[in-house]
Amino acid sequence: MINEKAFRQLSYGLSIVTSRLMVDGQEAFNGQVANAIFQVSSKPPVIAASINKDNLTHKYINDSRLFNITVLTENIDMEKIGLFGYKSGHEVNKFENRNDPMGENGIPLVGEGDDVSALFECRVISSIDVHTHTVFMGEVTRAAHFDQAPMTYAHFHKVKGMKSPKNAPTYIDDSEPVIEKGESEGYVCDVCGFEYNASGNSNIAWNDLPHDWICPVCGAERDAFSLQ
Numbered sequence: 001m002i003n004e005k006a007f008r009q010l011s012y013g014l015s016i017v018t019s020r021l022m023v024d025g026q027e028a029f030n031g032q033v034a035n036a037i038f039q040v041s042s043k044p045p046v047i048a049a050s051i052n053k054d055n056l057t058h059k060y061i062n063d064s065r066l067f068n069i070t071v072l073t074e075n076i077d078m079e080k081i082g083l084f085g086y087k088s089g090h091e092v093n094k095f096e097n098r099n100d101p102m103g104e105n106g107i108p109l110v111g112e113g114d115d116v117s118a119l120f121e122c123r124v125i126s127s128i129d130v131h132t133h134t135v136f137m138g139e140v141t142r143a144a145h146f147d148q149a150p151m152t153y154a155h156f157h158k159v160k161g162m163k164s165p166k167n168a169p170t171y172i173d174d175s176e177p178v179i180e181k182g183e184s185e186g187y188v189c190d191v192c193g194f195e196y197n198a199s200g201n202s203n204i205a206w207n208d209l210p211h212d213w214i215c216p217v218c219g220a221e222r223d224a225f226s227l228q
């Protein structure tokens with residue numbers, strides 16, 4: 001028997017992985033949220049990132065053989081998580097109108113100031129095919145540390161009340177819910193777990209929201225919300 005709740009006891013941090021693709025001699029950038037990132041060796045330092053094969057970031061890492069990691073803090077703006085974790089570069093240009101710092105390897109890093117706990121620049125030295133995902137092994141070519149605690153995956157779930165999307169390796173189909181939520185009565189986004197409460201939204205009742213209102217985190221339509 002596999003008890004899915006057991007997987008919630010594995011601990012992770014939350015990062016944004018970025019990479020590059022050359023299209024007709026022009027650089028294009030993309031990135032995604034990832035929690036499945038861990039250090040594999042120290043001399044030389046190698047970090048592994050498990051990336052879903054359907055993600056655009058996967059294609060970019062395969063092409064450039066480079067990826068950067070921005071380790072996020074609890075101060076990260078949820079809109080940034082929405083853009084990089086719940087939307088795909090297959091549908092939106094995530095780097096349009098952004099002014100992110102550039103890594104020394106020519107790949108951008110997402111986040112600055114109190115959003116960021118650490119930065120890594122990596123070049124792929126090998127990869128492992130694992131069903132839906134590829135685990136890319138990246139030798140670290142630059143690392144920077146900031147004196148700010150990283151956000152844990154547990155904090156993301158329990159405090160921010162968010163869910164992982166389908167392409168995250170930690171995705172759990174919550175027809176059997178495993179996320180403990182508060183008693184608050186509100187509408188919850190079935191895609192990302194964002195809770196709509198009128199009290200936190202200028203006292204605008206759910207029924208008074210415009211029909212084209214969308215989830216401020218992941219962009220899901222109103223139909224994707226259910227009453228908690």
Ligand SMILES: Cc1cc2nc3c(=O)[nH]c(=O)nc-3n(C[C@H](O)[C@H](O)[C@H](O)COP(=O)(O)O)c2cc1C
Pocket residue numbers: 014030031032033034035036037050051052054055056057058081084085086087088089090156163164165167168169
């Ligand atoms: C909290 C969280 C953790 C995630 N972890 C991973 C991960 O470790 N690996 C992965 O492939 N996708 C992960 N995802 C899902 C991707 O971020 C998501 O599918 C994204 O839309 C892919 O974007 P892209 O197609 O532009 O690359 C995670 C998402 C969230 C919100």
